[in-house]
Amino acid sequence: MLLRHTPETNTEKTALTVNPAKTCQPVGAMYAALGIHNCLPHSHGSQGCCAYHRSALTRHYKDPIMATTSSFTEGASVFGGQANLMESIHNIFTIYSPDIIAVHTTCLSEVIGDDLKQIINKAAAEGKIPAGKRVIHTNTPSFKGSHVTGFANMTQSMVQYLSESTGKKTGRINVIPGFVEPSDMEEIKRIAAEMGVKTVVFPDTSGVVNSPLEGKFRMYPKGGTVVEDIISAGDSTATLALGRLASLPAAKLLDTKCKVPLFPLDLPIGLRATDAFVDQLRKTAGVSVPESIMVERGQVVDVLTDMHQYFYRKTAALVGDPDHLVSLVQFLTDLDMKITSVVTGTPGGPKFEKAVRACTGDETFVKSGAGADMFLFHQLVKQRKPDLIFGNTYAKYIARDEDIPLIRIGFPIYDRVGHQYFPIVGYRGALRLLEKILTALLDRQDRDAPEESFELVM
Numbered sequence: 001m002l003l004r005h006t007p008e009t010n011t012e013k014t015a016l017t018v019n020p021a022k023t024c025q026p027v028g029a030m031y032a033a034l035g036i037h038n039c040l041p042h043s044h045g046s047q048g049c050c051a052y053h054r055s056a057l058t059r060h061y062k063d064p065i066m067a068t069t070s071s072f073t074e075g076a077s078v079f080g081g082q083a084n085l086m087e088s089i090h091n092i093f094t095i096y097s098p099d100i101i102a103v104h105t106t107c108l109s110e111v112i113g114d115d116l117k118q119i120i121n122k123a124a125a126e127g128k129i130p131a132g133k134r135v136i137h138t139n140t141p142s143f144k145g146s147h148v149t150g151f152a153n154m155t156q157s158m159v160q161y162l163s164e165s166t167g168k169k170t171g172r173i174n175v176i177p178g179f180v181e182p183s184d185m186e187e188i189k190r191i192a193a194e195m196g197v198k199t200v201v202f203p204d205t206s207g208v209v210n211s212p213l214e215g216k217f218r219m220y221p222k223g224g225t226v227v228e229d230i231i232s233a234g235d236s237t238a239t240l241a242l243g244r245l246a247s248l249p250a251a252k253l254l255d256t257k258c259k260v261p262l263f264p265l266d267l268p269i270g271l272r273a274t275d276a277f278v279d280q281l282r283k284t285a286g287v288s289v290p291e292s293i294m295v296e297r298g299q300v301v302d303v304l305t306d307m308h309q310y311f312y313r314k315t316a317a318l319v320g321d322p323d324h325l326v327s328l329v330q331f332l333t334d335l336d337m338k339i340t341s342v343v344t345g346t347p348g349g350p351k352f353e354k355a356v357r358a359c360t361g362d363e364t365f366v367k368s369g370a371g372a373d374m375f376l377f378h379q380l381v382k383q384r385k386p387d388l389i390f391g392n393t394y395a396k397y398i399a400r401d402e403d404i405p406l407i408r409i410g411f412p413i414y415d416r417v418g419h420q421y422f423p424i425v426g427y428r429g430a431l432r433l434l435e436k437i438l439t440a441l442l443d444r445q446d447r448d449a450p451e452e453s454f455e456l457v458m
């Protein structure tokens, strides 16, 4: 898929997306559902949709993704999918015995208008849901939103169906980590534990989509948030929502449903956002920041100081998911890099644009939602010729055509392995990011250097 035909001049597209900078809602919903222990995600639609959702996640995480489908054929497409879902629920509990089934819709079932809540109630009334087992659902129409919206919707449904307030506080703090890698969720838990803060992190895909190879098949890997913890999230002291798009809806619902106060934060990517996360944990839990965390922070400051000369005034174009982009832009501008353009297919609204511009100023091109596609991003890269591109695997075609180094970040990354094991959040994540960015810049400098300037020490 070489893109050399992409013209440099922008033409206004009002009803057309070319090469979207997003994937479909159920992909995010399925990913969130995998973050519940012993959960089987279920796609209510045709087999083709489910095959795509599973393969998108399998290719990114390099782990087999378990999920089921209502397997719509012509009959269900015309008369609705109730019978298919009823039979699915019965079969799934009988054959695969999960603790919980998390159902999401597809474009097809959304257009038909299947009432999932009613179908689940009917299944319960007819005894198809065994005692102690649960079925939850969320609506994920893919003709609006993106995989990030789907993630947010499923996370919100966890609260809607499960979380309860008993009036007896547990003293724990909820952390909704957003659509990040399992390694990032692990790192968020590690930082909190290091600070002595008891948390409920949900959804939590660590130990699920990056589980170890043990030589035997596990339908349900060891990781994931247990259902009881999501229930007790209603009794926590507070909720930290990391990322406005992916995490805030669930946190808001916890506030209105269970009176758990929420603190919206950016994804803790980079120094400033990680500082804010650590500080909020400190204040909310009433703890002090231990020396070990201060050492990690100091190392980032040290490395950042050593590297600053290489980053100063370098330019970057970014494409990806809004929550990632906001924190990344903040980090890169803190490094004194200039941001030429920021594009996301997820509708981020004016708040997204405002958050980016608060760091970059008005010269940066910022666009989200309809029309913010990879085609537009390519045109912006052609016009503004940045030193670096940040984006997922799909950006590699643009990077190759324009001969600009690509920092792979976000979702999906199909053509590299290992990202699911190395965090980009927290101070350790910041170190990794700094190393990735500098290596890309200096590799390019080495490649382009004439013989007399090819240096051993740079």
Ligand code: SF4
Residues within 6 Å of the ligand: 024, 025, 026, 048, 049, 052, 053, 105, 106, 107, 108, 142, 143
């Ligand atoms: S039809 Fe809709 S839900 Fe199915 S794969 Fe396509 S965008 Fe996703």
